[in-house]
Amino acid sequence: MTPLLELRGLTRAYGSLTAVSGVDLSVLPGERHALIGPNGAGKSTLFATVAGTLPATAGTVLFDGADVTALPEAKRARRGLLRTYQHSSVFLGCSVLDNVALAVQRVHRVAHRFDRAARRFRRTEAEALRHLESVGLAGRGADPAAALSHGERRQLEVAMVLAAEPSLVMFDEPTAGMSAAETERFAALVERLPSELTLLIVEHDLDVVFRLADRVTVLHLGQVLASGTAEQIRADDAVRAAYLGSARTDDLFTGGTP
Secondary structure, three states, X not given: OOOOEEEEEEEEEXXXXXXXXXXXXXXXXXXXXXXXXXXXXXXXHHHHHHHOOOOOOEEEEEEOOEEOOOXXXXXXXXXXXXXXXXXXXXXXXXXXXXXXXXXXXHHOOOOOOOOOOHHHOHHHHHHHHHHHHHOOOHHHOOOXXXXXXXXXXXXXXXXXHHHOOOOEEEEEOOOOOOOHHHHHHHHHHHHHOOOOOEEXXXXXXXXXXXXXXXXXXXXXXXXXXXXXXXXHHHOOHHHHHHHOOOOOHHHHHHOOOO
């Protein structure tokens, strides 16, 4: 099967500091692929370089068979490669429904004005409501986005992403700052996403990673340390050493308690 996303020797340097070095990575269509690693491993830099937020110093980013290395983030997004950010990015002054309706309008190239409700168009409103229902926010459409909890804002972001009809979604630390209950709701939401939607997830919560990911790639010091199934990563001694460098790794990789 041809990868939907393929990185070949991707490198990002800041002067003499190489944050990401020669990364090769393939993500197949419909795959849930997680990117993990200890602090300072280069995950955020790699993520931003793949999305087009940062330009690559060297290497190639192929998306759906096309070389998008030189394209900025907005043009990659229009091709179907979307990312979320560690901090939720919703229009707090708009209603929950209008946030999603704006995303629907952008896909259909319908002009909008911020002094008018985006949901005035019937087709737009129907699609927006459908996406809100899919993420568990059907009853919150009329509420201002500012009234949502942190976890609910993440749910709203997913609805906005789905409205944009992407091929691949990159989630950047999606459960950061969530309570245990919010994390459970978000993980269940990701499990319900359409099977044809490809996901690349940077996540610090390894329980979430091993629950959601078909394959896991581990970064260490800007390079790929290991890549494989959750079971293979759990059993990899080099991965364990990179995270803790000593004992107690069983608890980290199996969800055990002291």
